[in-house]
Amino acid sequence: MTATATNPASQRPTYLNHAYTLWSWLSTTDHKRIGMLYLGTLTLMFFIGGLAATLIRLELMTPVGDVLSADGYNKVFTIHGVIMVWFFLVPSIPNTLGNFILPLMIGARDLAFPRLNLASWYIFVAASIMALYFLLAGGVDTGWTFYTPYSSMFSNSNVTGVIAAVFIVGFSSIATGVNFIVTIHKMRAPGMTWFRMPILCWSLYATSLVIVLATPVLAISLLLVALERVAGVGIFDPALGGDPLLFQHLFWFYSHPAVYIMILPGMGVTTEIIACFARRRIFGYRFIAFSSMAIALIGFGVWGHHMFVAGQSAVAAIVFSLMSFLIAVPSAIKVYTWTATLYKGDIRMAAPLVYALSFIVLFVIGGITGLILASLALDVHVTDTYFVISHFHFIMVGASVSAYMGGLHFWWPKMTGRMYAERPALLAALFIGIGFVLTFLPQFWAGYLGMPRRYHEYPDEFQVLNVMSSAGAGILGLGYAMPLFYLTWSLRHGEPAGDNPWQATGLEWSVPSPPPKHNFVEIPVVEHEAYSYRPFGAQGSERVESDEEIQR
Amino acid sequence: MTPDDTTSFRWWTDAVSSHAERVDALTFGFLGLLALLVIPVAILLPYFVVHYREGSPASRKRAPSNNRRLEWGWSIIPFLLSLYFFWHAAVLFLDQQRPPEDAMEIAVVGKQWMWKFQHPGGQGEIDSLHVPAGVPVRLRMISQDVIHSLFLPALRIKQDVLPDRYTDLWFQAEKTGRYHILCAEFCGTAHSRMRGELVVMEPEAYQAWLDAREPDDTLAARGEKLFRAYGCSGCHGENSVVRAPSLAGLWGSPVPLADGGTVTADATYVRDSILFPQRHVAAGYRPIMPSFRGQIGEDDLVELVAYIQSLGSRDRRAAPVRQDRDGEQTDEAGETTSP
Numbered sequence: 001m002t003a004t005a006t007n008p009a010s011q012r013p014t015y016l017n018h019a020y021t022l023w024s025w026l027s028t029t030d031h032k033r034i035g036m037l038y039l040g041t042l043t044l045m046f047f048i049g050g051l052a053a054t055l056i057r058l059e060l061m062t063p064v065g066d067v068l069s070a071d072g073y074n075k076v077f078t079i080h081g082v083i084m085v086w087f088f089l090v091p092s093i094p095n096t097l098g099n100f101i102l103p104l105m106i107g108a109r110d111l112a113f114p115r116l117n118l119a120s121w122y123i124f125v126a127a128s129i130m131a132l133y134f135l136l137a138g139g140v141d142t143g144w145t146f147y148t149p150y151s152s153m154f155s156n157s158n159v160t161g162v163i164a165a166v167f168i169v170g171f172s173s174i175a176t177g178v179n180f181i182v183t184i185h186k187m188r189a190p191g192m193t194w195f196r197m198p199i200l201c202w203s204l205y206a207t208s209l210v211i212v213l214a215t216p217v218l219a220i221s222l223l224l225v226a227l228e229r230v231a232g233v234g235i236f237d238p239a240l241g242g243d244p245l246l247f248q249h250l251f252w253f254y255s256h257p258a259v260y261i262m263i264l265p266g267m268g269v270t271t272e273i274i275a276c277f278a279r280r281r282i283f284g285y286r287f288i289a290f291s292s293m294a295i296a297l298i299g300f301g302v303w304g305h306h307m308f309v310a311g312q313s314a315v316a317a318i319v320f321s322l323m324s325f326l327i328a329v330p331s332a333i334k335v336y337t338w339t340a341t342l343y344k345g346d347i348r349m350a351a352p353l354v355y356a357l358s359f360i361v362l363f364v365i366g367g368i369t370g371l372i373l374a375s376l377a378l379d380v381h382v383t384d385t386y387f388v389i390s391h392f393h394f395i396m397v398g399a400s401v402s403a404y405m406g407g408l409h410f411w412w413p414k415m416t417g418r419m420y421a422e423r424p425a426l427l428a429a430l431f432i433g434i435g436f437v438l439t440f441l442p443q444f445w446a447g448y449l450g451m452p453r454r455y456h457e458y459p460d461e462f463q464v465l466n467v468m469s470s471a472g473a474g475i476l477g478l479g480y481a482m483p484l485f486y487l488t489w490s491l492r493h494g495e496p497a498g499d500n501p502w503q504a505t506g507l508e509w510s511v512p513s514p515p516p517k518h519n520f521v522e523i524p525v526v527e528h529e530a531y532s533y534r535p536f537g538a539q540g541s542e543r544v545e546s547d548e549e550i551q552r
Numbered sequence: 553m554t555p556d557d558t559t560s561f562r563w564w565t566d567a568v569s570s571h572a573e574r575v576d577a578l579t580f581g582f583l584g585l586l587a588l589l590v591i592p593v594a595i596l597l598p599y600f601v602v603h604y605r606e607g608s609p610a611s612r613k614r615a616p617s618n619n620r621r622l623e624w625g626w627s628i629i630p631f632l633l634s635l636y637f638f639w640h641a642a643v644l645f646l647d648q649q650r651p652p653e654d655a656m657e658i659a660v661v662g663k664q665w666m667w668k669f670q671h672p673g674g675q676g677e678i679d680s681l682h683v684p685a686g687v688p689v690r691l692r693m694i695s696q697d698v699i700h701s702l703f704l705p706a707l708r709i710k711q712d713v714l715p716d717r718y719t720d721l722w723f724q725a726e727k728t729g730r731y732h733i734l735c736a737e738f739c740g741t742a743h744s745r746m747r748g749e750l751v752v753m754e755p756e757a758y759q760a761w762l763d764a765r766e767p768d769d770t771l772a773a774r775g776e777k778l779f780r781a782y783g784c785s786g787c788h789g790e791n792s793v794v795r796a797p798s799l800a801g802l803w804g805s806p807v808p809l810a811d812g813g814t815v816t817a818d819a820t821y822v823r824d825s826i827l828f829p830q831r832h833v834a835a836g837y838r839p840i841m842p843s844f845r846g847q848i849g850e851d852d853l854v855e856l857v858a859y860i861q862s863l864g865s866r867d868r869r870a871a872p873v874r875q876d877r878d879g880e881q882t883d884e885a886g887e888t889t890s891p
Contacts, residue, residue, distance in 0.1 A: 065744075070741050070742055070744070070745075071741050074738075074740075074741065074743075141740070141741070142738075143738050145738075147698075147699060147737070147738065149697075149698055149699070149715065150698040150699065150738070150739060150740060154664075154697060154698050154740060155740070237715075238714075238715045238716030239715070241828075243716065244699055244714060244715060244716065245714070278604070280615065281617050283616070283617065283618060283619075284617075284618040284619070284623045285617075285618070286618075287618075287623050287627070308645075309701065309710050309711050309712050310699075310712045311711075311712055311714055311717070311719050314645070314646060314649050317645065318642050318645075318646075321638060321641070321642060322638060325631065325634055325635065325638050326631070328630075328631070328634070329627055329628075329630075329631050332589075332626065332627070332630055332631075333623070333626065333627050335593055336592075336593065336623075336626040337623075339592070339593050339596050339597050339600070340616075340619075340622070342596075342597065342600035342601060342604065343596075343600055343604070343615070343616070344604060344610075344611075344612045344613075344614075344615035344616075345600065345604045345612075345615075346604065346605075346606050346607075346612070347600065347601055347604050347605050347606060348605075348606045349601070349605065349606075357597070357601070360593075360597065364590055364593065368583070368586040368587075368590065371582065371586060371634060371637075372579060372582060372583065374638075375578065375582065375637055375638060375641035375642075376641045376642045376644070376645035377571075377574075377575055377578065377641045377642075377644035377645040377648060378575060378578055378579050378582070378641050379641075380575075380645065380648065380708070380709055380710060380711075381575050381579075381705070381708040381709065381710070383710070383736075384701060384703070384710065384736040384737060385703075385736065448579075449562075449564070449565045449705065450565060450703070450705025450706075450732060450734065452703060452734050452735070452736040452744075453736075453738075454738040454743060454744070455743070455744035456743070456744040457744045457745060458744065459732065459747070461561055461562050463561065464561040465561075534612060534615050535614075535615045535616070535617055
């Protein structure tokens, strides 16, 4: 428990120092090293997508097109969407933090299929290179949604190449999803029952189910677009006898659940951070565990809310609207639960907690506006405007990336054996939170006043709001760039972290930092749940209660 | 091209129909309720963070680990409250799906990257739409290429415009003025320039505007000429010897199909029957009609549809009689060429 102040890397064999060659990294099957490989790759993709976002915000500072040509702008927002969704947000938390932490959390020596895990990274890298090639050399102008018949029969850009890359990267997601599901089912340490697992494991489990069930549908629909484009098989284009709405149904059947792929892991990370920094057992463990599963399941029944003005039947629209209201319930449960967890805690304000709190704030704003979008007549007005853009950025970027950053800071000492510098970390968290709100709040307003999305030029009256948004994006960009520097700096110069710098109670904190190659010398036997904080745990508690009392 | 005083920044955009006002009221009402539901979090979150900061003297005795009643409460009560807005937004949406019978019809063709509007009297305009205030207007819309979306922010409505069937959008603007017409569905290079102007005028001014534009022919009259020019009248005309269904009185009535189903004879049905005649073969007729796919553009189709619409709906008194006859002698009813 007590942190040893010795240099972590030099004396003890760890997953980092048992071999140094490039080949030892490229051929590793160690989930921790693969997590680090993903971390590097995803960071690169995040900044490429961010660069595209910078160009978008620069262009929109004036109502006329002056930075980019119309086609150039369309290609840039497509780069932004495709890279950020499939090559950063979907894999972000599961493939970096999840890969690293999940086996440690449940007391396993690795994931169930270590080689499949490495293969998933190679598939990811190959697909990334392919996507970047087609997006940059020539480009694609369809937006990340690839709506037909524009994408299949009208666009003169590299649609097929990018579709192929997205198709391929799906296999990387599926491989990770299958790996997590099997690992959680089969490799929990003795005594690690389902209801003793950290909440992050539940949310990664729910995420994996969604990935495995939904990604094949995306693959099929993209394949059909390619088939129509290349071979002229009439599926979506009415000129060939197809139905353009069919594509939207197939696409959103994946892409709405994909939003939950992006947010569920973030909810898990936030739960871990709040429990640890409030020194409190998570309030209402079962409600929060089941709410992840509920989100995963109901998430498959709401795709039609993207199509209220697309021409689907009124009955379908009403059902999809009601389902969308329903899915807000488990999300609300989580928000109330996190708040209640802070009650009577011993709250220590540190960078991970600041990120977790901004997750909650941003998630609430995104969630509230999501309910406006779920309401039929209200959606008709604001859909396809900046209101939608702002809404899903609050959820998928504001909240998700805050959780990702929070998790990265929280487990950084475990992953690297070093502490990051607290002061710049707090500053970056503040910049990200404030910059995000400044960037995206004006977009809600612009959208409600009627500014459509994907507009290269726009009516003059929206300029003030767009300038406000671009100014906020400057602060946001600075905030996102800062961790790159101080985290890298800490690799060499950070204070040795010790095994458990946060005095956290999960299994991952019981092994040295950085962990040895095979995690546990002896597989631990688990006797209580992951949150041994007040009122159950050793720290500041009156007594340790029995499992039955815990599981009330 | 630019609507009134839009060059300067405005915090608000007028709602110029009762529907638009109701959308605003529901939106801000719902936001109010949601704010109310968030207030506990907004107050308690910062309060807990400060009050229970590490080392503060606040008591931590009897810290709860769960509370069933509280958890069920915050799961269900917010949901039930929000259902009020679900319901009203749904009802408003359904109203918007049902245009009034007497609505004035304007045909809209969207194409990369312009909007074309055709008034019933035959007046056409591009990227601008003049309508009378206080009169229900129904837009019958189709796209010539990709999916577009006609967005009228001042009326708080939009509807996707599809390439394979007609979609409708209706409104009744109450306040005269110039407002945006925008394309809201990404449609390619000049998507952001696919904009126009909605001009809401006093009914007298609208009539004067129409009169000033030499109406050559009404939309339906132009359709009638096309009906002859494309040879439709050869089979579907009054005195035709070929056995094809007569189109008089067809509009809006249920059409029994050869495969046993029934479709309503609306704009999409008429258009489909011209382009894809094998899709819906009327019961009792052989599938001999040739397809006009690729030969008739959307503009001409709009006129043909307007002509067939002008032939009117079946007389209500006559309908039951004919139905009876259909019921008794299915084959013969189908063979009947014209009323």
